Amino acid sequence: MKGTTEPKWLSESEYAAWMVLIGLMHKLPGALDSQLRRDADLTHFEYAVLATLSAATNRTSSMTDIATFASCSLSRLSHVVSRMEARGWVKRSPSPTNGRVTLVKLAAPGMKKLSASAPGHVCEARRLVFDALCEEQLASLSTIGTAILQRIDAVAEQPEVSPC
Amino acid sequence: MKGTTEPKWLSESEYAAWMVLIGLMHKLPGALDSQLRRDADLTHFEYAVLATLSAATNRTSSMTDIATFASCSLSRLSHVVSRMEARGWVKRSPSPTNGRVTLVKLAAPGMKKLSASAPGHVCEARRLVFDALCEEQLASLSTIGTAILQRIDAVAEQPEVSPC
DNA sequence: CAAGATTGAGTTATCAATCTTA
DNA sequence: TAAGATTGATAACTCAATCTTG
Numbered sequence: 001m002k003g004t005t006e007p008k009w010l011s012e013s014e015y016a017a018w019m020v021l022i023g024l025m026h027k028l029p030g031a032l033d034s035q036l037r038r039d040a041d042l043t044h045f046e047y048a049v050l051a052t053l054s055a056a057t058n059r060t061s062s063m064t065d066i067a068t069f070a071s072c073s074l075s076r077l078s079h080v081v082s083r084m085e086a087r088g089w090v091k092r093s094p095s096p097t098n099g100r101v102t103l104v105k106l107a108a109p110g111m112k113k114l115s116a117s118a119p120g121h122v123c124e125a126r127r128l129v130f131d132a133l134c135e136e137q138l139a140s141l142s143t144i145g146t147a148i149l150q151r152i153d154a155v156a157e158q159p160e161v162s163p164c
Numbered sequence: 165m166k167g168t169t170e171p172k173w174l175s176e177s178e179y180a181a182w183m184v185l186i187g188l189m190h191k192l193p194g195a196l197d198s199q200l201r202r203d204a205d206l207t208h209f210e211y212a213v214l215a216t217l218s219a220a221t222n223r224t225s226s227m228t229d230i231a232t233f234a235s236c237s238l239s240r241l242s243h244v245v246s247r248m249e250a251r252g253w254v255k256r257s258p259s260p261t262n263g264r265v266t267l268v269k270l271a272a273p274g275m276k277k278l279s280a281s282a283p284g285h286v287c288e289a290r291r292l293v294f295d296a297l298c299e300e301q302l303a304s305l306s307t308i309g310t311a312i313l314q315r316i317d318a319v320a321e322q323p324e325v326s327p328c
Numbered sequence: 329c330a331a332g333a334t335t336g337a338g339t340t341a342t343c344a345a346t347c348t349t350a
Numbered sequence: 351t352a353a354g355a356t357t358g359a360t361a362a363c364t365c366a367a368t369c370t371t372g
Contacts, residue, residue, distance in 0.1 A: 238355060
Protein backbone atom coordinates (compact mmCIF):
# COMPACT_ATOMS: atom_id res chain seq x y z
CA MET A 1 0.00 0.00 0.00
CA LYS A 2 2.87 2.35 0.70
CA GLY A 3 4.84 1.31 -2.40
CA THR A 4 8.42 0.26 -1.88
CA THR A 5 9.08 1.47 1.65
CA GLU A 6 10.91 -0.92 3.93
CA PRO A 7 8.11 -2.66 5.85
CA LYS A 8 9.96 -3.00 9.14
CA TRP A 9 10.42 0.71 9.72
CA LEU A 10 8.43 3.86 9.27
CA SER A 11 8.82 6.31 6.43
CA GLU A 12 9.30 9.98 7.15
CA SER A 13 5.67 10.83 6.60
CA GLU A 14 4.55 7.87 8.64
CA TYR A 15 6.81 8.89 11.49
CA ALA A 16 5.44 12.42 11.43
CA ALA A 17 1.87 11.18 11.49
CA TRP A 18 2.71 8.75 14.26
CA MET A 19 4.14 11.45 16.49
CA VAL A 20 1.03 13.54 15.97
CA LEU A 21 -1.23 10.62 16.76
CA ILE A 22 0.69 9.71 19.90
CA GLY A 23 0.64 13.32 21.07
CA LEU A 24 -3.07 13.48 20.49
CA MET A 25 -3.63 10.26 22.39
CA HIS A 26 -1.69 11.56 25.35
CA LYS A 27 -3.07 15.08 25.45
CA LEU A 28 -6.72 14.95 24.44
CA PRO A 29 -7.87 12.70 27.31
CA GLY A 30 -6.04 14.91 29.78
CA ALA A 31 -7.56 18.05 28.34
CA LEU A 32 -11.09 16.65 28.48
CA ASP A 33 -10.55 15.35 32.01
CA SER A 34 -9.26 18.73 33.13
CA GLN A 35 -12.32 20.66 32.06
CA LEU A 36 -14.78 18.13 33.46
CA ARG A 37 -12.90 17.73 36.73
CA ARG A 38 -12.61 21.45 37.21
CA ASP A 39 -16.16 22.38 36.23
CA ALA A 40 -18.17 19.28 37.11
CA ASP A 41 -16.10 17.04 39.41
CA LEU A 42 -16.45 14.35 36.77
CA THR A 43 -14.05 12.09 34.91
CA HIS A 44 -14.35 12.01 31.15
CA PHE A 45 -14.92 8.30 31.43
CA GLU A 46 -17.74 8.81 33.93
CA TYR A 47 -19.23 11.37 31.57
CA ALA A 48 -19.08 8.85 28.76
CA VAL A 49 -20.95 6.30 30.85
CA LEU A 50 -23.66 8.82 31.76
CA ALA A 51 -23.99 9.88 28.13
CA THR A 52 -24.21 6.28 26.95
CA LEU A 53 -27.00 5.55 29.42
CA SER A 54 -28.91 8.71 28.58
CA ALA A 55 -29.03 7.64 24.94
CA ALA A 56 -30.11 4.07 25.69
CA THR A 57 -33.69 2.82 25.56
CA ASN A 58 -35.33 3.41 28.90
CA ARG A 59 -32.00 4.91 30.01
CA THR A 60 -30.93 1.39 30.82
CA SER A 61 -28.16 -0.78 29.46
CA SER A 62 -26.23 -3.92 30.33
CA MET A 63 -22.68 -3.76 31.62
CA THR A 64 -21.36 -5.46 28.50
CA ASP A 65 -23.16 -3.04 26.18
CA ILE A 66 -21.85 -0.02 28.07
CA ALA A 67 -18.35 -1.45 27.98
CA THR A 68 -18.62 -1.89 24.22
CA PHE A 69 -19.81 1.68 23.69
CA ALA A 70 -17.28 3.19 26.07
CA SER A 71 -14.43 1.04 24.75
CA CYS A 72 -13.32 -0.28 28.12
CA SER A 73 -12.89 -3.52 30.02
CA LEU A 74 -15.74 -4.94 32.03
CA SER A 75 -13.52 -4.84 35.07
CA ARG A 76 -12.84 -1.14 34.79
CA LEU A 77 -16.49 -0.41 34.15
CA SER A 78 -17.57 -2.41 37.17
CA HIS A 79 -15.31 -0.40 39.48
CA VAL A 80 -16.48 2.90 38.02
CA VAL A 81 -20.16 1.96 38.13
CA SER A 82 -19.71 1.03 41.79
CA ARG A 83 -18.47 4.55 42.53
CA MET A 84 -21.23 6.09 40.45
CA GLU A 85 -23.84 3.98 42.21
CA ALA A 86 -22.46 5.09 45.56
CA ARG A 87 -23.03 8.68 44.44
CA GLY A 88 -26.59 7.85 43.45
CA TRP A 89 -26.14 8.47 39.75
CA VAL A 90 -27.01 4.99 38.54
CA LYS A 91 -28.70 1.88 39.88
CA ARG A 92 -27.78 -1.73 39.22
CA SER A 93 -30.19 -4.64 39.06
CA PRO A 94 -30.09 -8.17 37.66
CA SER A 95 -31.87 -8.63 34.35
CA PRO A 96 -35.26 -10.30 34.76
CA THR A 97 -34.82 -12.27 31.55
CA ASN A 98 -31.20 -13.36 32.00
CA GLY A 99 -29.76 -13.82 35.45
CA ARG A 100 -26.19 -13.37 34.29
CA VAL A 101 -26.84 -9.88 32.96
CA THR A 102 -26.60 -6.77 35.12
CA LEU A 103 -28.72 -3.84 33.99
CA VAL A 104 -27.61 -0.32 34.82
CA LYS A 105 -30.22 2.43 34.90
CA LEU A 106 -29.50 6.14 34.85
CA ALA A 107 -31.06 7.64 37.98
CA ALA A 108 -32.45 11.16 38.25
CA PRO A 109 -29.39 12.64 40.01
CA GLY A 110 -27.20 11.15 37.30
CA MET A 111 -29.33 12.66 34.57
CA LYS A 112 -29.19 15.98 36.36
CA LYS A 113 -25.43 15.73 36.62
CA LEU A 114 -25.16 15.00 32.91
CA SER A 115 -27.46 17.85 31.94
CA ALA A 116 -25.52 20.28 34.07
CA SER A 117 -22.13 19.31 32.70
CA ALA A 118 -23.00 18.69 29.06
CA PRO A 119 -22.95 22.30 27.79
CA GLY A 120 -19.52 22.99 29.21
CA HIS A 121 -18.17 19.74 27.86
CA VAL A 122 -19.62 20.30 24.40
CA CYS A 123 -18.14 23.77 24.46
CA GLU A 124 -14.73 22.34 25.27
CA ALA A 125 -15.08 19.79 22.47
CA ARG A 126 -15.81 22.64 20.11
CA ARG A 127 -12.90 24.68 21.35
CA LEU A 128 -10.41 21.85 21.16
CA VAL A 129 -11.50 20.08 18.02
CA PHE A 130 -14.26 21.44 15.83
CA ASP A 131 -13.23 25.06 15.72
CA ALA A 132 -9.94 23.86 14.29
CA LEU A 133 -11.44 21.88 11.42
CA CYS A 134 -13.35 22.58 8.23
CA GLU A 135 -16.18 20.37 6.95
CA GLU A 136 -13.87 18.38 4.74
CA GLN A 137 -11.43 17.68 7.55
CA LEU A 138 -14.27 16.61 9.79
CA ALA A 139 -15.36 13.99 7.27
CA SER A 140 -11.77 12.93 6.78
CA LEU A 141 -11.30 12.50 10.51
CA SER A 142 -14.30 10.19 10.68
CA THR A 143 -13.11 8.09 7.76
CA ILE A 144 -9.55 7.75 9.00
CA GLY A 145 -10.52 7.12 12.60
CA THR A 146 -13.02 4.49 11.62
CA ALA A 147 -10.44 2.68 9.53
CA ILE A 148 -8.00 2.58 12.44
CA LEU A 149 -10.67 1.45 14.89
CA GLN A 150 -11.54 -1.46 12.61
CA ARG A 151 -7.90 -2.52 12.69
CA ILE A 152 -7.75 -2.30 16.45
CA ASP A 153 -10.86 -4.42 16.82
CA ALA A 154 -9.54 -6.95 14.34
CA VAL A 155 -6.18 -7.20 16.11
CA ALA A 156 -7.90 -7.55 19.47
CA GLU A 157 -9.39 -10.76 18.12
CA GLN A 158 -6.04 -12.22 17.09
CA PRO A 159 -3.32 -10.56 19.17
CA GLU A 160 -0.88 -13.45 18.98
CA VAL A 161 -0.58 -13.51 15.21
CA SER A 162 2.42 -11.39 14.30
CA PRO A 163 2.87 -10.59 10.61
CA CYS A 164 6.48 -9.46 11.11
CA MET B 165 -16.80 28.03 10.29
CA LYS B 166 -19.56 25.46 10.34
CA GLY B 167 -22.14 27.79 8.84
CA THR B 168 -25.42 28.18 10.66
CA THR B 169 -25.21 25.31 13.13
CA GLU B 170 -26.24 26.03 16.69
CA PRO B 171 -22.93 26.72 18.44
CA LYS B 172 -23.87 25.15 21.77
CA TRP B 173 -24.45 21.68 20.41
CA LEU B 174 -22.84 19.37 17.91
CA SER B 175 -24.09 18.77 14.39
CA GLU B 176 -24.65 15.26 13.17
CA SER B 177 -21.33 15.07 11.38
CA GLU B 178 -19.53 16.58 14.36
CA TYR B 179 -21.11 14.06 16.67
CA ALA B 180 -20.08 11.20 14.42
CA ALA B 181 -16.50 12.46 14.27
CA TRP B 182 -16.49 12.97 18.03
CA MET B 183 -17.54 9.40 18.74
CA VAL B 184 -14.79 8.13 16.47
CA LEU B 185 -12.21 10.33 18.12
CA ILE B 186 -13.25 9.29 21.62
CA GLY B 187 -13.18 5.64 20.65
CA LEU B 188 -9.72 6.06 19.21
CA MET B 189 -8.53 7.81 22.35
CA HIS B 190 -9.79 4.99 24.51
CA LYS B 191 -8.65 2.07 22.38
CA LEU B 192 -5.36 2.97 20.77
CA PRO B 193 -3.41 3.44 24.03
CA GLY B 194 -4.72 0.14 25.31
CA ALA B 195 -3.81 -1.64 22.10
CA LEU B 196 -0.26 -0.28 22.13
CA ASP B 197 0.17 -1.07 25.79
CA SER B 198 -1.03 -4.62 25.25
CA GLN B 199 1.53 -5.46 22.62
CA LEU B 200 4.43 -3.89 24.53
CA ARG B 201 3.44 -5.41 27.85
CA ARG B 202 3.03 -8.83 26.34
CA ASP B 203 6.17 -8.85 24.20
CA ALA B 204 8.52 -6.54 26.09
CA ASP B 205 7.23 -6.00 29.63
CA LEU B 206 7.12 -2.32 28.82
CA THR B 207 4.51 0.41 29.10
CA HIS B 208 3.89 2.48 25.99
CA PHE B 209 4.75 5.52 28.04
CA GLU B 210 8.06 4.00 29.12
CA TYR B 211 8.75 3.15 25.50
CA ALA B 212 8.10 6.77 24.56
CA VAL B 213 10.60 7.97 27.16
CA LEU B 214 13.25 5.55 25.93
CA ALA B 215 12.61 6.57 22.32
CA THR B 216 12.80 10.26 23.18
CA LEU B 217 16.13 9.80 24.91
CA SER B 218 17.57 7.68 22.11
CA ALA B 219 16.87 10.49 19.67
CA ALA B 220 18.32 13.22 21.87
CA THR B 221 21.84 14.61 21.53
CA ASN B 222 24.23 12.47 23.56
CA ARG B 223 21.19 10.38 24.49
CA THR B 224 20.58 12.89 27.24
CA SER B 225 17.70 15.23 27.94
CA SER B 226 16.26 17.31 30.77
CA MET B 227 13.13 16.25 32.60
CA THR B 228 11.22 19.22 31.25
CA ASP B 229 12.21 18.48 27.66
CA ILE B 230 11.22 14.84 27.96
CA ALA B 231 7.90 15.85 29.48
CA THR B 232 7.27 18.17 26.55
CA PHE B 233 8.04 15.49 23.98
CA ALA B 234 6.09 12.80 25.78
CA SER B 235 3.14 15.10 26.50
CA CYS B 236 3.01 14.41 30.21
CA SER B 237 3.25 16.14 33.55
CA LEU B 238 6.59 16.52 35.25
CA SER B 239 5.21 14.69 38.21
CA ARG B 240 4.22 11.63 36.23
CA LEU B 241 7.54 11.62 34.44
CA SER B 242 9.46 11.83 37.70
CA HIS B 243 7.74 8.76 39.10
CA VAL B 244 8.26 6.80 35.90
CA VAL B 245 11.92 7.79 35.57
CA SER B 246 12.46 6.67 39.14
CA ARG B 247 11.21 3.20 38.24
CA MET B 248 13.24 3.15 35.05
CA GLU B 249 16.34 4.22 36.96
CA ALA B 250 15.77 1.42 39.43
CA ARG B 251 15.77 -0.98 36.50
CA GLY B 252 19.06 0.49 35.27
CA TRP B 253 17.66 1.85 32.02
CA VAL B 254 18.44 5.52 32.64
CA LYS B 255 20.60 7.59 34.93
CA ARG B 256 19.81 10.94 36.51
CA SER B 257 22.30 13.67 37.30
CA PRO B 258 22.09 17.39 38.02
CA SER B 259 23.02 19.64 35.11
CA PRO B 260 26.52 21.10 35.48
CA THR B 261 25.42 24.41 33.97
CA ASN B 262 22.10 24.83 35.78
CA GLY B 263 21.58 23.36 39.23
CA ARG B 264 17.82 23.34 38.88
CA VAL B 265 17.89 21.07 35.85
CA THR B 266 18.00 17.28 36.07
CA LEU B 267 19.56 15.52 33.10
CA VAL B 268 18.45 12.01 32.22
CA LYS B 269 20.82 9.81 30.22
CA LEU B 270 19.85 6.65 28.42
CA ALA B 271 22.03 3.84 29.80
CA ALA B 272 23.21 0.80 27.84
CA PRO B 273 20.57 -1.58 29.24
CA GLY B 274 17.88 0.95 28.37
CA MET B 275 19.16 1.24 24.82
CA LYS B 276 19.26 -2.52 24.57
CA LYS B 277 15.69 -2.74 25.82
CA LEU B 278 14.57 -0.19 23.25
CA SER B 279 16.37 -1.93 20.39
CA ALA B 280 14.85 -5.23 21.33
CA SER B 281 11.31 -3.94 21.53
CA ALA B 282 11.30 -1.43 18.67
CA PRO B 283 10.71 -3.83 15.75
CA GLY B 284 7.68 -5.41 17.37
CA HIS B 285 6.27 -2.05 18.29
CA VAL B 286 6.80 -0.60 14.83
CA CYS B 287 5.15 -3.66 13.41
CA GLU B 288 2.13 -3.13 15.62
CA ALA B 289 1.96 0.54 14.62
CA ARG B 290 1.92 -0.55 11.02
CA ARG B 291 -0.74 -3.17 11.62
CA LEU B 292 -3.01 -0.85 13.56
CA VAL B 293 -2.59 2.39 11.68
CA PHE B 294 -0.53 2.59 8.54
CA ASP B 295 -1.80 -0.48 6.77
CA ALA B 296 -5.26 1.05 7.02
CA LEU B 297 -4.36 4.36 5.39
CA CYS B 298 -3.32 5.60 1.95
CA GLU B 299 -0.74 8.35 1.41
CA GLU B 300 -3.36 11.02 1.21
CA GLN B 301 -5.01 9.97 4.46
CA LEU B 302 -1.63 9.88 6.16
CA ALA B 303 -1.01 13.50 5.25
CA SER B 304 -4.53 14.41 6.26
CA LEU B 305 -4.06 12.77 9.64
CA SER B 306 -0.96 14.85 10.29
CA THR B 307 -2.66 18.07 9.32
CA ILE B 308 -5.80 17.46 11.34
CA GLY B 309 -3.95 16.15 14.38
CA THR B 310 -1.57 19.07 14.39
CA ALA B 311 -4.45 21.53 14.26
CA ILE B 312 -6.11 19.90 17.27
CA LEU B 313 -2.86 19.74 19.22
CA GLN B 314 -2.35 23.45 18.70
CA ARG B 315 -5.78 24.07 20.18
CA ILE B 316 -5.05 21.87 23.17
CA ASP B 317 -1.80 23.67 23.86
CA ALA B 318 -3.48 27.05 23.50
CA VAL B 319 -6.30 26.10 25.87
CA ALA B 320 -3.80 24.71 28.36
CA GLU B 321 -2.44 28.25 28.62
CA GLN B 322 -5.82 29.81 29.37
CA PRO B 323 -8.08 27.12 30.83
CA GLU B 324 -10.27 29.50 32.80
CA VAL B 325 -11.44 31.54 29.83
CA SER B 326 -14.71 30.01 28.68
CA PRO B 327 -16.12 31.27 25.37
CA CYS B 328 -19.57 29.81 26.05
C1' DC C 329 -18.01 -25.37 30.37
C1' DA C 330 -18.76 -20.53 28.68
C1' DA C 331 -20.82 -15.96 29.28
C1' DG C 332 -21.51 -11.99 32.23
C1' DA C 333 -19.88 -9.68 35.89
C1' DT C 334 -17.47 -8.75 40.29
C1' DT C 335 -13.60 -8.57 43.53
C1' DG C 336 -9.07 -7.78 45.57
C1' DA C 337 -4.27 -7.17 45.10
C1' DG C 338 -0.80 -4.79 43.04
C1' DT C 339 0.57 -1.01 39.95
C1' DT C 340 0.30 3.40 38.05
C1' DA C 341 -1.49 8.14 37.73
C1' DT C 342 -2.95 12.57 39.74
C1' DC C 343 -3.02 16.48 42.81
C1' DA C 344 -1.18 19.41 46.10
C1' DA C 345 2.64 20.46 48.89
C1' DT C 346 7.45 20.88 49.16
C1' DC C 347 12.29 21.57 48.20
C1' DT C 348 16.23 23.65 45.88
C1' DT C 349 18.48 26.84 42.90
C1' DA C 350 18.59 30.96 39.65
C1' DT D 351 9.89 34.99 43.55
C1' DA D 352 9.69 31.72 39.83
C1' DA D 353 11.58 27.67 37.39
C1' DG D 354 12.71 22.81 37.64
C1' DA D 355 11.90 18.84 39.85
C1' DT D 356 10.57 15.65 43.56
C1' DT D 357 7.59 13.56 47.07
C1' DG D 358 3.64 11.50 49.49
C1' DA D 359 -1.14 10.73 49.85
C1' DT D 360 -5.10 9.67 47.36
C1' DA D 361 -7.52 7.93 43.50
C1' DA D 362 -7.90 5.18 39.45
C1' DC D 363 -6.57 1.39 36.48
C1' DT D 364 -5.01 -3.46 35.34
C1' DC D 365 -4.61 -8.25 35.83
C1' DA D 366 -5.79 -12.56 37.50
C1' DA D 367 -8.86 -15.10 40.24
C1' DT D 368 -13.50 -15.89 41.44
C1' DC D 369 -18.45 -16.29 41.47
C1' DT D 370 -22.97 -17.17 39.43
C1' DT D 371 -26.08 -18.46 35.85
C1' DG D 372 -27.31 -20.47 31.24
